[in-house]
Amino acid sequence: MHQALLIYLTVGGAAFLFPGVGGKRRALVPALLLAGFFLFFLFKLPFIAETGAWHQVILWIPELGLNLEFLLDGLSLFMVILVAGIGALVFLYSRVYMKEYQETGRFYLYLFLFAGSMTGLVLSANLIQLFIFWELTSVLSFLLIGFFHEKAEARRAAFQSLYITGFGGLCMLAGIILLGSIPGSYSLPAWLASSAAIRASSFYVPGLLLILVGAFTKSAQFPFHFWLPTAMKAPAPVSAYLHSATMVKAGFFLLARLAPVLGGTPEWKYIISSVGVLTMLVGSYLAISQKDIKSILAYTTINGLGILVLLIGINTEQSASAALIFLFVHAMYKATLFMMAGMIEKKTGTRDIDRLGGLARHMPVSFIIALLAALSMAGLPPMLGFLGKELIYEAKVELPGINFPLLVLGVLSNILMVAVSLAFLYKIFLGPPRRYAVAPDEKGWLLLAGPAVLALFSLVLGLFPDLIGNTLINTALPVMHAGAGEVDLKIWHGVNTVFFLSLLTVFFGLLLSWLIIRKTTLLEAWRRMNNAIFYIRFSELFSAAIDRFIAFSGRKEKVMQHGYHRYYILTIVSFTALLMWGKVILGGVEWPEMHVRVESFFIPVLVGVMVPAVLYSTLTRSRMAAIIDMGVVGYGISLIYMYFSAVDLAIMQILVETLTVVIFVLVLQRLPRFAILSTRRTRIRDLTVALVFGSVMTMVALFAVQANVPKPVSEYFQDRSLTDAFGRNVVNVILVDFRAFDTLGETVVLITAALGILVLIGKKTGKI
Numbered sequence: 001m002h003q004a005l006l007i008y009l010t011v012g013g014a015a016f017l018f019p020g021v022g023g024k025r026r027a028l029v030p031a032l033l034l035a036g037f038f039l040f041f042l043f044k045l046p047f048i049a050e051t052g053a054w055h056q057v058i059l060w061i062p063e064l065g066l067n068l069e070f071l072l073d074g075l076s077l078f079m080v081i082l083v084a085g086i087g088a089l090v091f092l093y094s095r096v097y098m099k100e101y102q103e104t105g106r107f108y109l110y111l112f113l114f115a116g117s118m119t120g121l122v123l124s125a126n127l128i129q130l131f132i133f134w135e136l137t138s139v140l141s142f143l144l145i146g147f148f149h150e151k152a153e154a155r156r157a158a159f160q161s162l163y164i165t166g167f168g169g170l171c172m173l174a175g176i177i178l179l180g181s182i183p184g185s186y187s188l189p190a191w192l193a194s195s196a197a198i199r200a201s202s203f204y205v206p207g208l209l210l211i212l213v214g215a216f217t218k219s220a221q222f223p224f225h226f227w228l229p230t231a232m233k234a235p236a237p238v239s240a241y242l243h244s245a246t247m248v249k250a251g252f253f254l255l256a257r258l259a260p261v262l263g264g265t266p267e268w269k270y271i272i273s274s275v276g277v278l279t280m281l282v283g284s285y286l287a288i289s290q291k292d293i294k295s296i297l298a299y300t301t302i303n304g305l306g307i308l309v310l311l312i313g314i315n316t317e318q319s320a321s322a323a324l325i326f327l328f329v330h331a332m333y334k335a336t337l338f339m340m341a342g343m344i345e346k347k348t349g350t351r352d353i354d355r356l357g358g359l360a361r362h363m364p365v366s367f368i369i370a371l372l373a374a375l376s377m378a379g380l381p382p383m384l385g386f387l388g389k390e391l392i393y394e395a396k397v398e399l400p401g402i403n404f405p406l407l408v409l410g411v412l413s414n415i416l417m418v419a420v421s422l423a424f425l426y427k428i429f430l431g432p433p434r435r436y437a438v439a440p441d442e443k444g445w446l447l448l449a450g451p452a453v454l455a456l457f458s459l460v461l462g463l464f465p466d467l468i469g470n471t472l473i474n475t476a477l478p479v480m481h482a483g484a485g486e487v488d489l490k491i492w493h494g495v496n497t498v499f500f501l502s503l504l505t506v507f508f509g510l511l512l513s514w515l516i517i518r519k520t521t522l523l524e525a526w527r528r529m530n531n532a533i534f535y536i537r538f539s540e541l542f543s544a545a546i547d548r549f550i551a552f553s554g555r556k557e558k559v560m561q562h563g564y565h566r567y568y569i570l571t572i573v574s575f576t577a578l579l580m581w582g583k584v585i586l587g588g589v590e591w592p593e594m595h596v597r598v599e600s601f602f603i604p605v606l607v608g609v610m611v612p613a614v615l616y617s618t619l620t621r622s623r624m625a626a627i628i629d630m631g632v633v634g635y636g637i638s639l640i641y642m643y644f645s646a647v648d649l650a651i652m653q654i655l656v657e658t659l660t661v662v663i664f665v666l667v668l669q670r671l672p673r674f675a676i677l678s679t680r681r682t683r684i685r686d687l688t689v690a691l692v693f694g695s696v697m698t699m700v701a702l703f704a705v706q707a708n709v710p711k712p713v714s715e716y717f718q719d720r721s722l723t724d725a726f727g728r729n730v731v732n733v734i735l736v737d738f739r740a741f742d743t744l745g746e747t748v749v750l751i752t753a754a755l756g757i758l759v760l761i762g763k764k765t766g767k768i
Helices: 004-016 025-042 044-050 074-099 103-125 127-147 153-182 188-193 195-201 202-217 227-233 238-243 246-262 267-290 295-313 317-348 364-378 384-397 403-430 447-461 466-480 497-518 518-531 538-560 564-586 602-619 624-645 646-668 679-706 715-726 730-738 741-767
Strands: 054-062 066-073
Touching: 004 025, 004 054, 004 103, 025 074, 025 103, 044 054, 044 466, 054 227, 054 466, 066 074, 066 103, 066 127, 066 202, 074 238, 074 246, 074 317, 074 447, 074 466, 074 679, 103 127, 103 238, 103 246, 127 153, 127 202, 127 227, 127 238, 127 246, 153 202, 153 227, 153 317, 188 195, 188 246, 188 624, 195 202, 195 602, 195 730, 202 267, 227 238, 227 538, 238 295, 238 317, 246 267, 246 295, 246 317, 246 466, 267 295, 267 403, 267 646, 295 317, 295 403, 295 646, 317 364, 317 447, 317 466, 364 384, 364 403, 364 447, 384 403, 384 497, 384 741, 403 497, 447 466, 466 715, 497 518, 564 679, 646 730, 715 730, 730 741
Parallel strands: none
Antiparallel strands: 054 066
């Protein structure tokens, strides 16, 4: 699997770097690569059906449990076939759609990398690795949504999607780390083996909530749903790929992948089901009142994502099979409709549904394709979408406990979806003809090729559902729900509760669509009511919150980042001292035993000389006297080193102290006369901070001296200095070998400081 990803990146990257490849041809290389991926993984279907999974592990940092892991099982195979198959068609569509725009090479590169990132995401078996690909899809979607960066709306939509999905990704990472501490690994097989321990842990609920935030933001669940309609500022190929078949499905995929680990609990069932059903209703309700055809499709996408999340929350065998078939159905018809929306905009110059109509006579093939896709979205026979709706109803009917409210809300949502689908189709293709600046046509067969293939597949699979049921669905179902049996898909389920629910849905959906089409005043009243009810739009509220946060950050910066370095140092020292004293006083730390012991007359004499020198240096008004007093302290410390036989430290201290005194004396010659620039209050403050910090460091030193260490670290260096570093001077070996990077860092600091001094002197003299 990793070889396939490497080939994809290598061949595709070479195509983009090769200067002779033009913008149009750059669309063909990713299309061919993704088509090859589609066939490669499709031919793996018999192997996965027989063996169950193909797991690859590449060691990276095994000590930290970080390895590159790839897993091809029924679920990931299902997803990668969608990603590759629809991706190839979208690239072919893009070749014609994007030909009038500038910098299409950049667009194809972003879309190419996104397809690779999504493939890596669904094949990842290490959750940290999955998170990396997850964030790559967020960043690349930001670049794709903001492709028309000269437009403020596109930039705002791109940033909004990045903020929301990026925030969710960080929450997801926190949840992965939290739950990963239970099995001690981030490998998916390890999580599956420890599923019972994870669900029984006290970390389960907070970890689950954090992961759900990541999944909900990615899959545009309420209340994070608003970024998806805003993202329709992106080019149509982006909407057809990211917002129907790939990116927005990543949240569902994560939940499906972790359902065997985290599912089966009341928290999983009620939280996910509640969010899913609410999102489902919000999407279908708001879709009716939209005018922009891409906005209509965006809100119906929200409805579909809500259904998928609801089915994952139900977490039964029936709901899992319904989720898989609906995932396939939704990707097929939504990619088709988004590509048709882009073509309609190209041919008519508008996406306003109230300014469209009568396109069936100008674009008959487009009408047939849109008809098949709209029937599938409405869940009407003979399309595959009808079978998906039937399975969803069946899953809700067989759910114990909360089946009735879910059924009522589900039927209501589907009624709205039938009405939206039929009204969408009628107003664009069958309604009163409109006047267009240029007569619409169907030139550019690649604009129709992708939608036609997807619509035809939906029709064929609707008539012969076993083609997908006996292959993809039956292979993926055991991954989501252990012990699941084979699914028997058929378009006719007999006369039962599900059949009457479908009849009810179709009847009221047709009635509502007729009212919307014939009674324009009803739709206008609906829109006015929505504007009154939802006068606070989530998107605007989010933008306002971001603006206020930026303003708050600006005010905070003026207070905290004021530019006075002495206050920065004062804050750091004060906070550190108070934190350490708090630990000593409130942390239950036993105070060290202090015994005054005079081993030699030499040490008290040195201390008696150094203490007055320190005090005098703080009180004198003579800079020269202060420097001499500080020199006395430095040389006194070097003598203490000598007393304890640390000759090398003593020599270093003497050299440093001598250089410091000389440099200070040279600098003092250029300074103005001494003056007291600080107030008494400032000096008292500085004295207080110095005493507090000095006293706490003294306590730390006392604690360190009396620390009960079973084996001193010095023994390690003494034992290994000669054998490992071939040096008898332990201190030198530590500096040069054991602490080589530390010494290198200090050297770099000194060189940098010397260069800075050289520049300053050069600017003064004019010689650099």
